[in-house]
Amino acid sequence: MRNRDISFWLFLAPVLLGLSLVILIPFLYGFVYSFTNWNGLTATEFLGFKNYITLFKDAEFRASIWFTTKFAIVSVVLLNFIGLGLALLVTRKMRSSNLMRTIFFMPNLIGGLILGFIWQFIFINVFGSLGDLLGIEALTGWLSTTATGFWGLVILTSWQMAGYIMIIYIAYLESIPKDLIEAAKIDGANSFQRFRNITFPLVAPAFTVSMFLTLSNSFQIYDQNLSLTNGGPYNSTQMVAMNIVKTAFTENKMAYAQSQAVIFFIIVALVAITQVYYNKKREVDL
Amino acid sequence: MKTRKRKHYLLEVFGLLLALLWLSPFYLMIVNAFKTKRDIFSDVLGLPSEFVTENFVKAYIDLDFTKSLFNSLFITVLSVGVIILFSSMAGYALARNKSKLSGALLLIFVAAMLIPFQSVMIPLVSLFGKADMLNKTGLIFMYLGFGCSLSIFLYHGAMTGISKSLDEAAIIDGANKLQVFWHVVFPLLKPISVTVGILNVIWIWNDYLLPSLILSDSSATIPLKMFLFFGQYTKQWHLALAGLTIAIIPVIVGYFFAQKQIIEGVSEGAVK
Numbered sequence: 001m002r003n004r005d006i007s008f009w010l011f012l013a014p015v016l017l018g019l020s021l022v023i024l025i026p027f028l029y030g031f032v033y034s035f036t037n038w039n040g041l042t043a044t045e046f047l048g049f050k051n052y053i054t055l056f057k058d059a060e061f062r063a064s065i066w067f068t069t070k071f072a073i074v075s076v077v078l079l080n081f082i083g084l085g086l087a088l089l090v091t092r093k094m095r096s097s098n099l100m101r102t103i104f105f106m107p108n109l110i111g112g113l114i115l116g117f118i119w120q121f122i123f124i125n126v127f128g129s130l131g132d133l134l135g136i137e138a139l140t141g142w143l144s145t146t147a148t149g150f151w152g153l154v155i156l157t158s159w160q161m162a163g164y165i166m167i168i169y170i171a172y173l174e175s176i177p178k179d180l181i182e183a184a185k186i187d188g189a190n191s192f193q194r195f196r197n198i199t200f201p202l203v204a205p206a207f208t209v210s211m212f213l214t215l216s217n218s219f220q221i222y223d224q225n226l227s228l229t230n231g232g233p234y235n236s237t238q239m240v241a242m243n244i245v246k247t248a249f250t251e252n253k254m255a256y257a258q259s260q261a262v263i264f265f266i267i268v269a270l271v272a273i274t275q276v277y278y279n280k281k282r283e284v285d286l
Numbered sequence: 287m288k289t290r291k292r293k294h295y296l297l298e299v300f301g302l303l304l305a306l307l308w309l310s311p312f313y314l315m316i317v318n319a320f321k322t323k324r325d326i327f328s329d330v331l332g333l334p335s336e337f338v339t340e341n342f343v344k345a346y347i348d349l350d351f352t353k354s355l356f357n358s359l360f361i362t363v364l365s366v367g368v369i370i371l372f373s374s375m376a377g378y379a380l381a382r383n384k385s386k387l388s389g390a391l392l393l394i395f396v397a398a399m400l401i402p403f404q405s406v407m408i409p410l411v412s413l414f415g416k417a418d419m420l421n422k423t424g425l426i427f428m429y430l431g432f433g434c435s436l437s438i439f440l441y442h443g444a445m446t447g448i449s450k451s452l453d454e455a456a457i458i459d460g461a462n463k464l465q466v467f468w469h470v471v472f473p474l475l476k477p478i479s480v481t482v483g484i485l486n487v488i489w490i491w492n493d494y495l496l497p498s499l500i501l502s503d504s505s506a507t508i509p510l511k512m513f514l515f516f517g518q519y520t521k522q523w524h525l526a527l528a529g530l531t532i533a534i535i536p537v538i539v540g541y542f543f544a545q546k547q548i549i550e551g552v553s554e555g556a557v558k
Contacts, residue, residue, distance in 0.1 A: 005463075007379075007462075007463040007464070008379050008383055011375040011376060011378065011379035011463075011467070012375075012376050012379050012380070012391070014368075014372040014375070014376075014430070015372050015373060015375075015376040015395075015430070015434040015438060016376075016391075018372070018427065018430040018431035018434055019394070019395065019398060019431055019434060019435070021413075021427075021431065022406070022410060022427070022428050022430070022431025022432060023398050023401060023406055023431055023432070024394075024398070025409075025413070026406040026409035026410040026413060027401055027405060027406050027409075029409040029413065030405065030406060030408060030409035033409065040408065040411075040412050041412065086304075089297070089300075089301050089304075090301070092294065092297060093294075094294065094297065094298045094301065095298070096298060096301065096302060096305075097301070099305070100301050100302070100304075100305050101549060102541075102545050102549070103305040103308050103309060104305065104308055105548075105549060105552075106308075106309075106538075106541065107308075107311075108488070108552075109488055109492075109537050109540075109541055109548070110492065110534055110537055111491070111492025111493070111494065111509050112492070112494075113492070113494045113509050113512065113513060114492075114509065114512060114530055114533055114534065115311075117512070117516055117526070117530055118311050118312075118314075118315050118530055119311065121314070121315070121318070121523055121526070121527060122311055122314055125318075125326065125330050125523065126314055126330050126331070129330045129331070130331075159308070159311070164552065164556075167549060167552050167553045167556060168553070168556040168557075170553065171553045171556060171557045172557070209556060209557075210556075213556075216402075219402070220402050220403070220404070222404075222494075222495055223492075223494050223495070223509075226494075226513075227513075227516070240404075241402070241403075241404050244404045244407075245404065245407070245495070248407070248408050249499075254408055254412075257408060258408050258409070261404050261405040261406075261407070261408065262405065264402060264404055264405055265400075265401060265402060265405040268400065268402050269400045269401075272400055273400075
């Protein structure tokens with residue numbers, strides 16, 4: 001198929017139209033309007049960097065970036081730890097390993113909004129009554145403080161996504177040649193040595209993939225945030241994505257929300273690119 | 287040898303306990319959905335003292351479940367169908383055209399994945415609003431735009447395994463490009479189509495924010511209806527939990543029938 005063939009362009013037309021009208025044009029359009037006083041329909045004035053200056057002074061926005069960053073760091077570490085652990089567990093020869101895979105993966109199929117509501121019930125009612133029963137005060141009043149709201153979100157997303165990360169690690173674990181492990185066994189390597197020197201280096205690409213996924217997902221979480229804590233108490237568990245939606249559609253500050261969205265894009269893109277670049281380099285070294 | 291076996295046995299018990307722990311949120315949701323409001327308050331962990339089925343009837347009606355299920359099915363099936371058809375065509379065209387231009391186009395599609403939804407959300411709603419496209423048709427088109435990047439990437443990768451001589455043979459037999467694609471190439475792409483389909487179904491079925499900005503109440507999908515429903519019953523957990531249970535049933539039924547394909551499809555998508 002050549003460029004000048006009409007069929008080449010016919011085959012690409014639907015997706016080019018989709019990508020342009022849904023992502024590329026809105027992205028550029030939004031970028032331009034973030035420098036104005038746009039109200040979603042019209043813009044009458046060019047403001048230059050005024051929105052961006054306001055944004056750097058906005059304590060609520062800064063707090064949401066900081067909260068999101070903390071959340072991303074903790075959940076990336078936890079998710080990879082649990083995901084790899086589950087993968088190592090279910091790749092052992094066990095009668096029920098397929099059943100376990102099915103169960104660990106299940107929360108992924110259900111939307112974050114619904115899962116957030118289920119865990120809201122668990123944190124408030126189940127934790128509450130367990131706390132009363134066992135006399136552990138720390139269990140009561142979950143989601144009503146910033147710290148417990150933070151950990152609530154971490155627990156929810158770890159439970160939801162660990163099965164997905166497990167699947168990624170399983171795919172790479174199963175591609176490790178069996179004779180490599182056998183040879184190491186014959187040479188007298190114990191299971192920890194085998195893991196450290198064979199399994200771990202060979203699943204390094206899986207780490208790149210899952211770190212990319214967990215990082216970009218953690219930065220963009222919205223549904224779980226909305227249904228679990230709704231940003232409360234006092235917006236202290238509000239993540240960036242939620243802050244932007246609220247600024248735009250609750251407070252109706254479209255141009256300002258768009259400038260937040262531009263900064264949000266820059267953060268997500270920088271984090272994703274840096275991470276992939278760094279991990280790729282590390283993979284080659286091994 | 288004996289200690290080895292016992293170690294495996296212990297590991298299996300540990301795994302099963304962990305699996306039970308994993309399932310416990312669903313257990314808590316279901317048992318409490320059958321309780322009265324008072325029962326939930328007095329004993330949240332145990333089985334209900336009497337099984338209340340009215341919770342489900344009321345939740346079903348308030349969720350307008352038949353209608354929201356239909357809306358969800360309609361939007362998901364059509365969007366995923368459109369994504370599979372158009373992305374496979376694009377993946378085919380880009381893989382068979384070895385020029386700088388097609389390399390650049392593929393790069394643009396992949397790079398677009400870096401743009402978070404919130405970064406285009408406001409202008410998207412504004413532009414589609416001006417075109418009077420804030421409806422189901424507009425939504426399906428948006429899903430094509432958001433879903434095509436990853437799908438094209440997967441199809442493009444899968445095309446490398448399909449020999450060009452098949453195309454040439456069909457052309458000699460008198461087929462045109464569209465016929466070659468539809469009768470020769472597309473059937474060979476079936477495994478990757480399953481993966482693309484599964485990945486997009488999971489995401490579109492569960493999507494909340496985009497439909498909430500686009501759809502009116504009469505065309506609300508399950509997540510959207512669930513959000514509105516939940517707002518009404520924040521203090522009436524017996525009804526709220528019954529609603530959540532109802533909303534999850536279609537997913538669990540689907541998972542039961544296609545678990546092997548789903549897990550394989552996701553793993554295929556993750557390795558690429």
